Amino acid sequence: MTLRKTILATSALTVIAGAAVAEMANDMTLVSWGGAYQNSQQKAYVEPYLEAHPEVSATWDESSAEAVAKLRAMNEAGNITWDLVDVVAADAIRLCDEGLAMEYDPEELLAEGEDGSSAEDDFGDLIVSDCFIPQIVYSTTFGYRTDMVPEGVEAPNDICDVFDLETYPGKRSLEKRPINNMEWALLCDGVAKEDVYDVLETDEGQEQALAKLDTIKDSVIWWSAGADTPQLLADGEVFMGSTYNGRLFSVIEEQDQPVGMMWDAQVFDLDGWIIPAGLPEDRLERVKDFVKFATDTQRLADQAAYISYGPARKSSAPLVGQHAELGIDMGPHMPTDPDNAANTFVYNYDFWADYRDDIDAKFQAWLTQ
Template sequence: MNHLLKSAGVAAVALAAIGYAGTSSAETLTIVSWGGAYTKSQVEAYHKPWIAQTGDTINSEDYNGGLAEIRAQVEAGNVTWNLVDVELSDAVRGCDEGILETLPTDDLPAGDDGTAAAEDFIAGTVHECAVGTIVWSTVYAYDTTKFDTGPTTIADFFDLEKFPGKRGMRKTPKANLEMALLADGVPSDEIYDLLATPEGVERAFAKLDTIKDDTIWWEAGAQPPQLLADGEVVMTTAYNGRLFNAIAKENKPFEIVWDGQVWDIDLWVIPRGAPNMERSWEFIKFSTDTQRLADQAKYISYGPVRKSSFDKILPEMQPHMPTAPDNFKNPLQNDFEFWADYGDELNERFNAWLAS
């Protein structure tokens, strides 16, 4: 999901071991995530405390999501990644394909308040092969210097007459098709039923057609804020945490429009056959405890998946969370089962549409 214009390749950052807290021996873990502000939040909240406690070395690598690289490593019998941060639809599909390890999730620790893990994690965030960490959203933002009166709805994103200028969108059907139908007036509770029909898919692509010639496609999460900052687009879809970083920490003149946000979760998975399985699982337990998840929300506006973490989030960060009441008035939860079932087919359709 998230960077500051990085390439799609590996951006490896070796974090030196600082301190050694009496584990039997130090290990090296290669942990793969989305880069930029998001990975920085993981480094500060998870990696550094883990390194201090264990003496381990963590190699942090970036990728742009999907299962292709995990699948290639598993099929080649040469797995070099210990842990990967994935979206929910990929966690479910990867588990079904047998390219992810089954995790002993009954072993997850209770919350700081004593609540059992099964009750403490938000429903749907712990799976057979994956343990959730954050709630995040795809939203859109605009450059406030470009408009006297800015957009306020998802329909405005598609309105080139009222709000002229280039758009930015992620180069994938996921979230784009949903936003297109929301902008076309489809109620959120009907989106996926409609998208499961040929007519619904046609309707979504027809809506995307209205802005296709004015759209710049991005792939890495760092790109949308950069596109806005460089004036290449006047508004763009983006991950809410990347926008928060640009607005709060870099003082960019951007405004987030929460209407029609598509929210999702990210989770840790272990590729099948990865080395250091036991140590990787210990890291998952550590990084998804109450305090670590609350700590991550200091650095980026993604909500923790443990209920016991919420009260520990800094008060000044709470309004920036996707699930804050003012932001959560017209949300759509990404349907992971839909994308696990239809992802390949719609990716093919989307790529053919882009090329046409």
């Protein structure tokens, strides 16, 4: 090839590449949960991505708790204003089943692992839906005020201590939804761990769970945002409360509050992205580019430097090191650490995808009684 032809060919590729870049939108609306978790996303991969792409801007919407309802409304109105949505696995399954989330091929959308593994092998069984892009493994568990433990009494270390108002008096905070609360209630009403979901799928089992929750209902402050319980604990307004383990890590290690962690019957769950179905092509191309970057091996390991959630990629685990600011080893603070995972409860994604709407309606009605 002559020098002139080489120059022309190179110029053509530049134009083509330029056109491809031009077809990407230059702004994204990302939806997450706020607080320490969203901050970990911002630090680990949003800021590095924007630094590499100064023409791009990203705006956060902290509406993940309402993602299903809001995406249904957007779809009905024909106006999808979100570009990428962080959701728990069960909500991803519902959105996928309803055609509100985009199905994807892991080998096309996601980067290979740094160890050479395919994306599909690297994420493995954590890809629980054709639409779900895993990010982290986390747990919902309880924190308690160490300075409010009654004198002469052992600190709470059993999930059923939540229901023991005599030994451990004081307010509790529980999430304002049936998930986890119903399972814990049945466990503490004598149902074996392996039978919980069989019982919960029956009307009688649902009533049994609500009856157990009735025993502490008057002592409960209900929360909706992940930041609520850490704030209630920090303010001394509750003795114990449920929230995500990363939020408790923040209030304990970063804020140095007199709060302890109770790992018993922590509920393992997954969190990740879904791409709303029906995005315009330019927005979809930008999101795809961002997702490939944000879920690669290094980025997911980097996130664990800001919050105690385990990365969803196997290849990321060996790269997890110390907290970015505190300099402490993050391994012992992960929900998957053997010392913390002695008695875990495995969340049933399919059950809640199937029963969520019906049980939620019953639970919300119970709250008003």
